[in-house]
């Protein structure tokens with residue numbers, strides 16, 4: 277079954293652009309801070325944790341992979357570009373996949389540096405999302421090779437929904453601060469899992485809606 281064309285072809289690329297900007301924009305500043313070895317007193321020192329300056333390679337690899345993915349992913353959803361320049365779509369897709377795998381898999385060693393007990397629920401969520409993004413990208417690639425384009429698109433959307441859940445988490449965190457209860461690591465953990473679940477639920481809803489055949493007028 278073919279997907280229904282979206283009435284607004286810019287909606288999905290713009291949404292992915294906004295979702296990607298949430299981690300990518302701070303990522304650009306963190307990269308500059310790390311590359312300039314921003315010690316206390318440097319204008320960007322507050323943007324970077326001292327342990328990143330001591331061992332910059334894992335975090336730099338993670339952030340640069342993430343920026344590459346976030347920059348290319350929205351372009352891949354511009355239908356006109358994809359149809360007119362299929363070769364460009366393929367090349368950009370390979371670069372985005374590489375960036376995606378790199379950021380998802382480098383998230384795992386970064387987790388070992390985080391406090392293990394206090395934020396266990398959140399850390400498990402981060403670990404789960406790293407593995408899930410890599411799996412979704414792998415399945416998406418597999419379907420692209422098999423020319424099963426609808427499944428390829430769905431799995432790449434799932435990778436985006438899970439990996440770029442930071443914007444949804446930010447909204448939930450603002451809402452949580454409005455509620456007069458004591459804030460705890462458990463609350464952060466719940467927000468971590470809720471952010472991913474909400475994104476996935478919205479994606480699955482819209483995906484199924486787009487697959488439904490249009491009723492005859």
Ligand code: HEM
Nearest residue numbers: 299300302303306339342343383386387402405406409439
């Ligand atoms: C599956 C998705 C992702 C997971 C599981 C993940 C995981 C992590 C982890 C564990 C850290 C270390 C946190 C710390 O040291 O306190 C981190 C830091 C960071 N990540 Fe990601 N990440 C993901 C996606 C992304 C993406 C797409 C970007 C885009 C560029 C990104 C940018 C960053 C940045 C800028 C930092 C440093 C934050 C800071 O200064 O504390 N991440 N990430």
